[in-house]
Amino acid sequence: MSAYDDNDLTSLNRLEDLLDAYCDARLMPRGAILSRIRTTVLAQAAASAASAAAANRLQALAGSAPKAPRWTISSPFARRALAFGFAACLTLGTSLAVLAAPPGSPFYNARVSLETFVLPSEVGDRVAGHERLLAERLGEAQAAAARSDPAALAAALAAYRTEVEAATADVGDDAALLAHLEEELAHHTAVLTALEAQLPDDAAIDKAIDASSKAITRLQARGESAHPTHPPQGGSPGNGPSGSGHGQDGGE
C-alpha cells in the first residue's frame, strides 16, 4: 500500500466503489437462493453423516466377529500342485468308473478292452487270463439275465464272443492249454444252453453258443493237427495228446 499516494488511494477507492456496485447489482444472490442451496446441502451432509456412522458401526461389528479363513492360493507352486492333484483325481475317477463299469454302461467296452490289453504275455498265463475273463463275462450275462436286463445281457455276451476269439487266437498249439480251454468252453456252452432255456427268444445267447461251439471245433481241429490221435500211416500208435507238443516225435 505504501506505493500509492493520496491520489492513488482516492482513485482506488473509486474503483472499489464501482466494483462493489457491480458486485451488488449483478453478482449477489437474490432472494432465497442461498437458503435453498443451504437446505439441500445440509440435508445431504446429514445423510452422509448418518451413512458414515452406520458404516462405522458395521465395521466395528465386522471387526469383532471371528474372521473366516481365506481360501486363497498365492504360491504358484501350490497352484500347480492343486491343478496336478485335480487332474490326477479326474483321471483316477474316470479309471475307477471304467474298471467298475457294468455291462450296458458307456464304459463297459472300454473296460473289456482294457482287461484284455493288460493280460500277461506269457502264453499259459495269458490263456488262463482269457479263461478268467470268459468266466466273468458269462457271470455278467447270468446276472443280467437274472435281473431281466437285455441290454446288459447283450453287452456281456458280445464281450464274451470277443473274448472267445481272443482266447482261441492266443492259445497256440499247446495240447494242455488247448484241452483246458476246450473244457472251459464246453462248460460255458452248457451254461449258455441253460440260459437259452430261460430266454429262448434272446438272439445274443444263440450267438454266444454258436461262437463257443465253433471255437471248440476249432480247438479240436487244432489239437488234432498238432497232436494227431491217429498216427499217420507208418507212425507209432503209442503217441497221445498228453505229449508235450510234438507227438510225432514222441515214440522215437
Next chain:
Amino acid sequence: MDEETVDRLVIEAKGGNTAAFAGIFDEYAAPIYRFIASRVKSPSDAEDLTQLVFVKALEALPRYEARGIPFGGWLFRLARNAIIDQVRTRRDHLPLVTAMTRETEEASPEAAAALRDDLDRVADALANLTDDQREVIELRFFAGLSVDEAAAAMGRQAGTIRGLQFRAIASLRRSLGIESGAGATAPASGPTVTVEVRM
C-alpha cells in the same frame, strides 16, 4: 470468521458434525456464489454450481488436509474446477449482463439508467482484462479472498497474485477513466455491498 475458527469447523465437519458444516456454508456460500456468478451466464447456473461446489466439498472434506493451503483457497479451487467443467460441457448460456442485471428498483429512471451505464462500463473493463487478471479481481474483490487464498485457488504463488492484481487494477482504472487525480465518474446511488479487500 478468523482462520482458527474456520479450521476448527473444518475438523469438526470432517468428523461428521453437520452443524460445523453449516457454519462453513454460512461463511463461504455468498462469496462462492459471487465468484461463480461472475463467471457464468445465468443465475440458475450460479445457483446450481454453488450447490454443486458444496456437495463436492462435503464429499472431498474427509480427504482435505491443510498442509499450508487455506481452506478458503481449497474451496474456491473446487468452485473454479466446477466452473471449468460447466463451461466445457454447456455453451447455451444467456449473456451475463442481460441475465443477471439487478439494478436498484428504488432509484429514479435517470439514476437507474446512469447506474446501468456504469455497470456496463465495469463489465466492459473486466472483459478487457486477461483471464488471469480477471480471475484475480473476481477472487479478491467479488469473493473477498486473501492473497494466499486466491493463490491457493488459482494454484499460483502469492507474489504472482499480487502482480496480476496490480496490473488488473491499472487496466481497470484506465478503462474506467479513474486515473489518479482525474475526476472519475462516481457510481450512481443505489444499494451497495461492502466487500472487504485486502490489497
